[in-house]
Amino acid sequence: MGASLGILAAKQPDFQIHGLIKFNLFGQELWLTTTHVSILIVVGGLLIFSLVVHSKLKDEEGRPGTLQNVAELIVEMLDNLVKGNMGEHAVKYRNYVGTLFIFLLVANLSGLLGLRAPTADYGVTLPLGIITSVLVQYNNIKWNKVGAFTNLFKPIPLLFPINLIGEIAQPISISLRLFGNVVSGTVIMGLIYGLLYKIAWFWPGILHAYFDVFSGAIQTYVFCMLTMVWIKDKIPE
Amino acid sequence: MNITNEGLILACSAIGAGLAMIAGIGPGVGQGIAAGHGAAAVGRNPGAKSDVTSTMILGQAIAETTGLYGLVVALILLFANPLV
Numbered sequence: 001m002g003a004s005l006g007i008l009a010a011k012q013p014d015f016q017i018h019g020l021i022k023f024n025l026f027g028q029e030l031w032l033t034t035t036h037v038s039i040l041i042v043v044g045g046l047l048i049f050s051l052v053v054h055s056k057l058k059d060e061e062g063r064p065g066t067l068q069n070v071a072e073l074i075v076e077m078l079d080n081l082v083k084g085n086m087g088e089h090a091v092k093y094r095n096y097v098g099t100l101f102i103f104l105l106v107a108n109l110s111g112l113l114g115l116r117a118p119t120a121d122y123g124v125t126l127p128l129g130i131i132t133s134v135l136v137q138y139n140n141i142k143w144n145k146v147g148a149f150t151n152l153f154k155p156i157p158l159l160f161p162i163n164l165i166g167e168i169a170q171p172i173s174i175s176l177r178l179f180g181n182v183v184s185g186t187v188i189m190g191l192i193y194g195l196l197y198k199i200a201w202f203w204p205g206i207l208h209a210y211f212d213v214f215s216g217a218i219q220t221y222v223f224c225m226l227t228m229v230w231i232k233d234k235i236p237e
Numbered sequence: 238m239n240i241t242n243e244g245l246i247l248a249c250s251a252i253g254a255g256l257a258m259i260a261g262i263g264p265g266v267g268q269g270i271a272a273g274h275g276a277a278a279v280g281r282n283p284g285a286k287s288d289v290t291s292t293m294i295l296g297q298a299i300a301e302t303t304g305l306y307g308l309v310v311a312l313i314l315l316f317a318n319p320l321v
Binding site: 016173176177179180181183184187218219221222225226 | 294295298299301302305306308309312316
């Protein structure tokens, strides 16, 4: 890598995760990394936005202000999304899917602000996928009871391995889809800003518009849609 | 010429990463065919353009997944090689 950089006097491309602080816990060596900092910035920003909106709510007695209208627009959109997909069971999952949507949207778009997107770390997307899978299996056992196991043998008992792998593949596929999309954008933008940074002027914006905005928004929508569809699938009606 | 064990593993990992990206053919062909059907559906019914478009984009984002599995394997072999 070092020999070819001389052509454009380029910088070393930097899209890796860096460990920042090392500490010891129960004899294991653990690091605080750039992902931790990114998550703190994203969640801190969302928290500040929520607190500002909450304080502005209390002041208006007659007509709601602009900020409250924007917040109500967002909440209404998420409510309609969840109710349109899950029907009358929507009330229980409105909070989880809404939080997931907002967090993933801001996390994927944080590449535009210069952060290394937290979802570009498999250690962030895998727990989200596992939470979704635990919710799906919990609903499976709650609504189908013993059927949760015997449904694996429908329609033909021969299909049992395929159905089992399909169930196990749910957290793997949903987390790898989000991770792969975001990390490929991070690697490409890192290479451009590293190797071509002498001539990277204005046109990386187009690539940011595709990788961060378009791809990030669609992957958020797909993650939330799959969560809702899988949960609704397990509820017999 | 002396090839060390580690050098051999790194070289084969690089070849393996290139072979893993052949998995990109699948989504390319599949999504292209889906886009063709989507364009035909818009041609038959221009009023439903936004519905057809959003359904198509959703389906393509999910069909992209297997190509991404190949990309993740290639990235792991290149940057986070567990064998070396």
